[in-house]
Amino acid sequence: EDKVVQSPLSLVVHEGDTVTLNCSYEVTNFRSLLWYKQEKKAPTFLFMLTSSGIEKKSGRLSSILDKKELFSILNITATQTGDSAIYLCAVEASWDNNAGNMLTFGGGTRLMVKP
């Protein structure tokens, strides 16, 4: 059974802090690992990682994948109150060798950034 585990479950930091969110996985037919940010509504896409060791960066957010050790981290530097959200890690697996793709999600990390 495919499994994705995120840690910590929740985190409270102050503005300006740097945070690291963790995601480990066990998935058959791995295709990619994705990070989403969810505030009050739809999860919004942050990163898709397919190759080990290549950092993806967007502003203060960055992420990297280790396919040998089966984990990924999401870093947020100089946190702001607007970073407060649930961060979801998901692993994409191909389904039955066709065009379908399935995501298995972790339970999420709830981040609160205090002023």
Added chain:
Amino acid sequence: DVKVTQSSRYLVKRTGEKVFLECVQDMDHENMFWYRQDPGLGLRLIYFSYDVKMKEKGDIPEGYSVSREKKERFSLILESASTNQTSMYLCASSPPIWVGQPQHFGDGTRLSIL
């Protein structure tokens, strides 16, 4: 920009009712998905569809069915709603896996079964 629209943000129904949740996407995506999201459990896949009239069970299909008569529309049906189906329901769509693009989500429907 991808737009996935779910018909209702909030819905209250009674036990035993038949409930329809509708989802429409405007990007001509082949794949569509229904998830439910519960605190501490993350998002769990109920059903997905990779083509019109095609459907596949996800991890928790019991008590649900789906319909995909047109490419842009994917409906989730609760045949006889029960209180344990109170949850946030999220629809998503994506192109075929070889395109290498992520799933995009709708804003969700918060469903309460009384």
